[in-house]
Amino acid sequence: MKVPTKPWTLLYKIYRYVLPDAQSYLEEWKEKAIKIPNDELRAQALASIQDKAFHCEGGAVYGLLAKEHRSKIIRFIVAYQTISDYLDNLCDRSTSLDENDFRALHQSMFHALSPGAELENYYRFRDDQDDGGYLASLVMACQEVLIELPGYTHAKHLMRQLAEYYCDLQVFKHVECHKRVELLEEWFKKHKENLPPMSWYEFSACAGSTLGIFCFAAYAANGELSKKQADEIMNGYFPWVQGLHILLDYFIDQEEDLEANDLNFIFYYDSKEQMVERIRHIREEAEESIRGLPDWKFHRLINKGLIAIYLADEKVQAHKEIKKTAKQFIRFGGLPTVFFYLNSWMYRRA
Structure with missing residues (x-):
């Protein structure tokens, strides 16, 4: 199966x-979540699947690689992103504000990347405990x-390393x-000395993505990776694409985060104009960083599709x-982004 490099072939393979x-x-994970004995853990597991399924669907595109x-x-x-979304719900909507609790929960994300690692009680610092083995099954x-990837x-x-960035951010x-x-x-x-010029809140955003992990897994399935190839994937995705x-x-969660008093990195820009300019710059850097990757045209489509998928959100x-601001971002991506945007808009409403 060839890796798609055109918008229409990508969409065909996504749907097919x-x-x-x-x-x-x-x-399958929803059926397991329904059986979680603890009411709070069951509610958060089901909510993460219901409300954030598009995270899994979007990430799954990397399966084409x-x-x-x-x-x-x-x-x-799907399993790794479901862990991410479930834990995000547990932390976001938790009565706990304990750093030890958040670190214990997110230890599961390291164990998920470590075949053979012994599983722990990831809920050990919170009252809600019995998930019927749900999180352990995901791990x-x-x-x-x-363990099967060459x-x-x-x-x-x-x-x-990407998981460490992610988990630190979540804590x-x-x-x-x-x-x-x-x-x-x-x-x-x-970390500043090892990064290109950016603000603390932009670095935090770069740390909060799982896309690089998915990209690594996809390429690792196809054969052995040299250290050089692995470094190219890392530099291609971190920091700019993420x-x-x-x-x-x-950007799309601004109103929701304002109401819930949740941290939102968009709020730290000095003005809307600065925010638009910085996201334009980050998009350009993301376009440049993926040019050293195999299948770089596929990765370019992903960048353009990201803009479309998020901005088509209700x-x-x-x-x-x-x-109004979203329309500026869509113009940054050119015709492929418009194409993906219209498709995403129709898909979500269907």
Whole structure:
């Protein structure tokens, strides 16, 4: 199966292969979530699948890079993203503000990337405990896929590095409100010298994506990866592609986060004009960074599709000012983004 490089062939393969696989795996996890004994854990697990299924469906597109191993990689992507979305719900809507609790929960994301790792009680710092083995099953599903990938050896340390960024972010952004920015700024200072010029909140956005992990898994399925190839994937996706992904995610969540008093990195730009200019710059850097990757035309389509998928969200359509700004972003992506945008708009409403 060839990796698609045109908008119409990409969409055909998404509808023909990717979405059926992703939705089938999501349905399996939903059936397991329904059986969770604890009321709160069951509610959050079901809500994460119901409200954030498009995260899994979107991430599953990377299965196309794995060619004949597509279904196996989509199984990993859906399981790993489901862990991410479930834990995000547990932290976002939790009565806990305990850093130890958040770190214990997110240890599952490291174990998911570590075949053979012994599982723990990830709920040990919270009252709600009995999930009927739900989180452990998600972790083991990821392990079962990764242990079979011939290229995992050279990919695993970089996948774990991306997971470390992700988990640190999730911990720092969910503690007590008055501590969050200070912790994130101190964290940024530790990494700043290894990063291109950016703000602490842009680095935080770059850390908050799982796309690089999915990309690694897909390429690891196709054969052994050299250290050089693994470094190229890392540099292709971190920081810029991941930053574009998460800033768009925060862009569409502005009203929701304002109401819930949740941290949103879009709020830290000095003005709307600065925000638009920086996202334009990040998109350009993302376009440039993927040119060293194999199948770079596929990755370019992903960048353009990211803009479309997020901006077609009903949260954008319902807010006049956000929708107006979204039109500027759509123009950044050119005709392919318009094509994906119209398709996403129709798909969501269907």
